[in-house]
Amino acid sequence: MKEVLIIEPFCGGSHGQLIQLLSTDEEIGPKCDKVCLPAKKWQWRARTSSLYLSQVIPYSNTFKVLFASSVLNLAELVALRQDLSGLKKILYFHENQLVYPVRKHQERDFQYGYNQILSSLVADVLVFNSIFNMESFLSSIPSFLKLIPDHRPKNLVSQIRPKCQVLYFPIDMKVACKISKGNSVEGIQSNSINSTVHGIKREQPIVELDFAHETDSEAHLNNLGYGVDDRNTDLSFEIKCNPDDVSYQSSKNSGCQKDISKDMYQEQHVGDDVYHQMFAFQHSSSAPESSSTFDKMFLKWDPRALNDRSLHIVWPHRWEHDKDPDSFFSALFQLQQENLSFNVSVIGETFSAVPEIFKTARLRLGDKVKAWGFQSREDFLAILDAAHVVVSTAIHEFCGVSMLEAVARNCYPLCPYRLVYPEIYPKECLYSTPSQLVKRLKRFCQRPQSVNTSLCKDLIEQFSWDQLREQYRTLILTKT
Incomplete structure (x- = not known):
């Protein structure tokens, strides 16, 4: 009998990694059902997913615990599905919207932060992936609510704080830790829910309704987009992979089949015109002259092209303004002007x-x-x-999973002295100004062998799934 309902309206990136770890854990996995939506159109997921999920979440009198990320408007869901109101409701904050850095001349969308405050009032337990995440959320509530013209609510922090706790994001060290010293990774299977088409991320446009516990191999096949026989339940769904109309057909013992077709590839972060060029590019023997600018700029990793004598810098962040790519590239341009030798890999997730x-x-x-x-x-x-060095220039970061994975594989972190980074990394790895970043990189370029890649090796252990597993089990499997 399934006692835990796991909900993820945006199942990709770190959100997807956490769901993967929880649902494949030998104690949590057999007791949970999960309802996940693909990681696309984040704004719409935050605004509207609760209504849709209220229609597809199964009714069950065995559920005792609900675990969801803060993308979900939990208040709306519980109002729409009052059968869920009596569950122990856990809300996990990968990020909070009260301190998201909006661009110049752009107004903050009040609704996202307001939804998170409402959800916090409805939830029984609030879990944050860092102290910085928790404190920035709580301390920002009073000033955030001042945006309301009148009749403002009061004393919300005193109601919310007692529910809060910090539980670091878990890293699967069996995958994340450095296994080989060469340029290839052998024997590692990807646990990612996503795959790539010529470097541009695509998702499975599938709502995953997992009403049966999967074995590890079945879960891996599911993540790759293959159908898995749903043997352990009488109720299953045929999932049609039409991005515009995901339909469900209830059947008895029919199994869960996924119709993988060309439509599936259209669920890109990129526009339709770029998609058509990508699809043609993928199925041609060579890149056509008319391939998109992005196709031409994409560069697949080839270890043979690496100059091992030069410093190798990696920037593994989303290609968005809140990661401040301008500051990163400005630093590289200064290194280039001084004729310093270095290699760089820019390998983050891309959007439209x-x-x-x-x-x-x-x-x-x-x-x-x-x-x-x-x-x-x-x-x-x-x-x-x-790589020798992994760099962050972020102006919005609550955990930094890609940075942690890089450090786990012996990269030296260079992070700004702000946000979550002082909570995680020693002072030696922090810089306060762009000029300090340039100075550190310049020194490493001149002496790549001086990079102490083992400096942060010990701190990573506190983020390992092996260390955090029991805390997550206690959190999720304790019914009250």
Whole structure:
């Protein structure tokens, strides 16, 4: 009997990694059903997913615990599905929207933060992935509510704080830790829910309704998009992979079949025109002259192209303004002007609106670029293996999973002295100004052998799934 209902309206990235770890755990997995939506159109997921989920979450009198990320408007869901109100409701904050850095001349969307406050009032337990995440959320509530013109609610922090706790994001060290010292990763299977088409991330446009516990191999096949026989339940669904109309057909013992078709590839972060070029590019023997600008700029990882004598810098973040790519590339341009030798791999996740600086940097850095664009999981890990330094310039970060994975594979972290980073990394790894970042990188370029890649090796252990597993089990499997 399933006692735990896991809900993820945006099942990708770190959100997907956490769901994967929980649902495959030998104690949590057999007791949970999970309802997940693909990681696309985050704004719409935050605004509207509760109504849709209220229609597809199964009715069950065995559920005792509900676990969801803060993307979900929990208040709306519980109002729509009052049978869920009596469950122990756990809300996990990968991030909070009260301190999200909006761009200049752009107004903050009040609704996202307001939804998280409402959800916090309805939840029984609030879990944050860092102290910084928790404290920035709580301390921002009073000023955030001042945006309401009148009749403002009061004393909400005193109601919410007692429910809060910090539980670090778990890293699967069997995958994340450095296994080989070469440039290839052998024997590692990707646990990612996503795959790549010429470096641009695509998702499975599938709502996953997991009413039966999967074996590890079955879960892996599911993540790769293959159908898995749903043997352990009488109720199953045929899932039609039409991105515009995901339909469900209840059947008895029919199994869960996924109709993988060309429609599936259209669920990109990129536009339709770019998609058509990508699809043609994928199925041609060579890239056509008319392939998109992004196709031409994408560079797949090839360890043979790496100059082992030069410093290898990796930037593994989302290609969005809150990761401040301008500051990162500005530092590299200064190194380039001084004729310093270095390699760089820029391998973060891409979306439809890519900042212009990426096009400029790709052309300007030329053959110093060794990988460009979203890579396969295996190549991502291989790039980390081959890198000396991993850099963050973020102005919005509550945990930094890709940074932690890079450090687990012996990269030296250089992080700004702000956000969550002082909570995690020693002072030696922090810089306060852009000029300090340039100075550190310049020194490493001159002496790559001086990079102490083992400096942060011990701190990573506190984020390992082996260390955190029992805390997560207690959190989720304790019914009250």
